[in-house]
Amino acid sequence: MSEDFSSGCAFVDGAYVPIGEARIPLLDMGFSRSDCTYDVVAVWEGGFFRLDEHLDRFARSCDCLQLSAPGREEIRDIVFGCVRRSGLREAYVEIIATRGVPRAGQRDPRLITNRFYAYAIPYVWIANPAQQERGLNLVVARAVERISPRAVDPTVKNFHWGDLVRGVFEAYERDADTVVLLDHEGHVTEGPGFNLFAYCRGTLLTPAEGVLHGITRQTVLDLAARERLPCRVLRFDESLLRDADEIFLTSTAGGVMPVVRLDGEPVGDGTPGPLTSQLRALYWDAHRAGPWVTRVDY
Ligand SMILES: Cc1ncc(COP(=O)(O)O)c(C=O)c1O
Known part of the structure; x- marks a missing residue:
């Protein structure tokens, strides 16, 4: 058999x-x-x-x-x-x-x-399509911070998830879907399996340091450049999250995932933002054909 x-x-x-x-x-x-x-x-x-x-x-x-x-x-x-x-x-x-x-x-x-x-x-979804349509409820971890990049280099993809898993427990205790961690100086880093973006006053922002250089993050930066959308990769102060018109998360396991609540408060009007939805559509379009796709002959 x-x-x-x-x-x-x-x-x-x-x-x-x-x-x-x-x-x-x-x-x-x-x-x-x-x-x-x-x-x-x-x-x-x-x-x-x-x-x-x-x-x-x-x-x-x-x-x-x-x-x-x-x-x-x-x-x-x-x-x-x-x-x-x-x-x-x-x-x-x-x-x-x-x-x-x-x-x-x-x-x-x-x-x-x-x-x-x-x-x-x-295929594994961090947030499935129905959850993405609704948008995610994100919290900033208070009980745990991201492991120092001087101890574990976050650009080397690793299984040191003790901090991230503690963050997930905190998110569930606070009735949220998921969590993003700050570094020891209070800068936004990343979450369990994803990078983060915020759209603030016409510019797309993502943390430069303390994060994996996600391939989905790079894809969003590439798509944004193609659309001539201003982007900045920067040291990401937590206050930028409070200013954001839109927030989304990126991962190979789920793509571009809208965030609609931050620490219990609505982001924008509390629904997935228009830019996030546009980038999400472009992201999946790029999976169907084009230079980034390598076909499998089954
Ligand atoms: C800690 C962390 N950050 C970011 C990401 C997103 O990376 P990618 O877009 O390459 O999947 C992952 C993916 O597993 C991750 O584990």
């Missing part, structure tokens, strides 16, 4: 397995020490979106952490292999490089053979 990959397909130890059967060794330091990096790329209507940019970011992340991973062409083959086997037209595709499993008593990270994993599962 052939294997059933319809819930997703993983690549582990050089073999493709159904996602429900994929396992990592308990002693992999990616798990026990968060000593790993990853990337996530979307497949939409049967095409990868900005695959090259995701592979570039992953290669840089591996370099920064002194992790080795398969070569670019091999990773391409693997992610196509996962998506093809799953048959998914809309997929969330993750690649992970971990430090690996140390020999008994071994402490020196340089001596451990690194491991590589990949998988494709059905």
Whole structure:
């Protein structure tokens, strides 16, 4: 009987397995020490979106952490292999490089053979289309701040989510959908799986520092440049959020997601703003055809 990959397909130890059967060794330091990096790329209507940019970011992340991973062409083959086997037209595709499993008593990270994993599962939404139509209720975390970029470089995609998960609990306690964290000086950074934008007095603003350089963030900046919309990437004081006519969040897992309430107060008129809706439409249009799409032959 052939294997059933319809819930997703993983690549582990050089073999493709159904996602429900994929396992990592308990002693992999990616798990026990968060000593790993990853990337996530979307497949939409049967095409990868900005695959090259995701592979570039992953290669840089591996370099920064002194992790080795398969070569670019091999990773391409693997992610196509996962998506093809799953048959998914809309997929969330993750690649992970971990430090690996140390020999008994071994402490020196340089001596451990690194491991590589990949998988494709059905597309993941941070906020689903119905929630996006309504718009999200966002809070600024008060109980937790973002881990210092001097401790964990946020431009290297990582699993150090302790602060972000505490923020999610705070959001739920405050009857909100999600949360954005400030740095130790009170500047706005990012949230659990997304970057943030605000539209203030005709200019689109997004934090420069303390954030992952999201591919969706870059896509919004590219689309805004195409539309000749003024943009600034800046140190983002919290007061800018209070001034904003519109706020939205960006992620590979959900695209451009409107925020309609901030700390319980309406943003603009309390409905998804016109610029946000326009950018959201342009974002999904760019997934259907054009230079950012790489088709999968199933
Ligand atoms: C902490 C963090 N910031 C931002 C993002 C958005 O990045 P991208 O647009 O590349 O998905 C993510 C995505 O997972 C993330 O984990």
